[in-house]
Every structure is written in structure tokens, then in C-alpha cells.
Amino acid sequence: GSSTEQKLEFPIPAGVYAERVISVKHYTDRLFSFRITRPRSFRFRSGEFVMIGLSNAEKPIFRAYSIASPAWDEELEFFSIKVPDGPLTQHLQKIQPGDIVLMRQKATGTLVHDALLPGKRLYMISTGTGIAPFASLVRDPETYEKFEEVILTHTCREVAELKYGEELIEATRNDPLIGELTEGRLKYFASTTREPSQHMGRITTLIENGYLFKVLGTEPFNREVDRVMICGSMAMIKDVKALVEKAGLKEGSNSEPADFVVERAFVG
Ligand code: A2P
Numbered sequence: 001g002s003s004t005e006q007k008l009e010f011p012i013p014a015g016v017y018a019e020r021v022i023s024v025k026h027y028t029d030r031l032f033s034f035r036i037t038r039p040r041s042f043r044f045r046s047g048e049f050v051m052i053g054l055s056n057a058e059k060p061i062f063r064a065y066s067i068a069s070p071a072w073d074e075e076l077e078f079f080s081i082k083v084p085d086g087p088l089t090q091h092l093q094k095i096q097p098g099d100i101v102l103m104r105q106k107a108t109g110t111l112v113h114d115a116l117l118p119g120k121r122l123y124m125i126s127t128g129t130g131i132a133p134f135a136s137l138v139r140d141p142e143t144y145e146k147f148e149e150v151i152l153t154h155t156c157r158e159v160a161e162l163k164y165g166e167e168l169i170e171a172t173r174n175d176p177l178i179g180e181l182t183e184g185r186l187k188y189f190a191s192t193t194r195e196p197s198q199h200m201g202r203i204t205t206l207i208e209n210g211y212l213f214k215v216l217g218t219e220p221f222n223r224e225v226d227r228v229m230i231c232g233s234m235a236m237i238k239d240v241k242a243l244v245e246k247a248g249l250k251e252g253s254n255s256e257p258a259d260f261v262v263e264r265a266f267v268g
Helices: 128-137 140-148 159-173 203-208 211-216 234-246
Strands: 016-024 033-036 049-053 063-066 075-081 101-102 119-126 149-156 188-191 227-231 260-264
Touching: 033 101, 033 159, 049 075, 063 128, 075 128, 119 128, 119 211, 128 149, 128 159, 128 227, 159 188, 188 211, 203 211, 203 234, 227 234, 234 260
Parallel strands: 119 149, 119 227, 149 188, 227 260
Antiparallel strands: 016 033, 016 101, 033 075, 049 063, 049 101
């Protein structure tokens, strides 16, 4: 490697991959994304998460991160918050290309196709960094084999925080591999809550008052045709879950697939 590459001060723990940072992109003072090399033997299902850490201590701190890249990608992408005093992110936000990132070898999670029964329309509802697992799923051909219509919603406090999702949708629609699959079938809805933009309000409000469905040209949640994946803060998950349950949808898991699944987005 080049002379700028980080030297490891501590041994790599058992069952952990040590991968190189390929690129880092900062979106706001609270958000950044990064890409790392993918171990040859590493397998995962789009939508799953892994434990990520840094080699800056004898016993590294690991945190759950949804893999934002699709299962077919040669690299692994992550979308992260920056917390000034966050045990991991205060250091992780400073990574540079060539640095080492640690990753536990097992991927897991419930935001996967295996946990949902077949349906017609897939809603992926996210706030903040909760968009990460859906960044993987919207780029996975299986998503378009399983559903006629794929809807991604992303709600953030401010307009600048929507940038990652906007770039994702643009890149997905223009992708030589899956762009064609998404034609007329991938819908994106973004809203902000603390700064003016085209659509404003919490996703819960916009579901309850019907605004979301009106803009998308769809009907309110219907168990016969709709499947829902939810990812965001604990409070957001609880509130969105209550709304889909009110519409009669049942929560699924890997062992018992059903109509909707939830996962908490990484926080600090
Ligand atoms: P708000 O600005 O009204 O708090 P955060 O960065 O705190 O995770 O928030 C990300 C987005 O999720 C914000 O737009 C925030 O709206 C929204 N949000 C926070 N809590 C909830 C909730 N319980 N239900 C729906 N949306 C929520």
C-alpha cells in the first residue's frame, strides 16, 4: 500500500474484517457517507446491518450500521450520523481514504425481502440515517422482481439532509444495471420538518392526513397489496408502526414473514 495508509496499532480481533476506506463524503455537519473495500468471503442480504468499529483501541467499540450498498456491489457503503461526543462517530467522522475500518463478519437484520409476504407495492419509510438500508434495497433487482411499485420516503429536519437520498435516486435511475428496472416503478417522496421545502411535515402526519397518498397517487395502506418497511428513530418507528397496524398490517420477521418490518436506525 501507499505510505499514507494507516498502520495498525492494535491486533485485529477474532471474527472481524479489517477493510480500507475507499471514499468519504460529508453532507452536513451531522451526516456523512463512506465506502470501504468488501471482503471476498462476505455475504449479506440487501437491507441487513453489520457491526462497524475502528482499530484505535485494544477493545474497539462497535455500532450497528445498515449496509447502504446493494448485495451485488463490490464495495460496501454506509451512511452515518456524526455525534460530537459519540463513542464511535466522534472518531469515525474523521476517517480518510486508506484508513482501516473494522467490521464484524456477520450481517443480520429484519428489513429484508425474506421477512415480507409477496405484495404489489413496497413502501420504505425512513427518517434521517434510516434511509441507509433502503439505499441498498432500491438498488437490488430482487426488489423489482417482488414488487410492481417501490416507494421510498425520506423525512429530515433540513433540506441539506435530503441530499444523500436525492443523489441515490438519481444514480439508481441512471444506473446501467438497474435503471431500466426502476422505470415508472420507483417513486421517491421527501419531506422536511424544520425548514421549508416542496413537501413539509412528519411522515406520520402526512400518512394520517392522506397527503402522502395523494402526492403518490396511491391509496391508504391496504393489507391486500401493500408491504411496509420502517427505519428511523425509536419514536418514529413506534408512531409509524401504530399507523400501519391501525390499517391492519401485521409485523413480520425472518422466521414468520408478514406485511411490515421495522428496524431502528443507528444513533451516535
Ligand atoms: P421533527 O423535526 O418534527 O422532530 P431526528 O434527526 O431527530 O431523528 O429526526 C429526523 C426526522 O424524523 C425529523 O424530520 C423529525 O421531525 C422526524 N421525527 C422525529 N420523531 C418522529 C416521530 N415520532 N414520528 C415521525 N417523525 C418523527
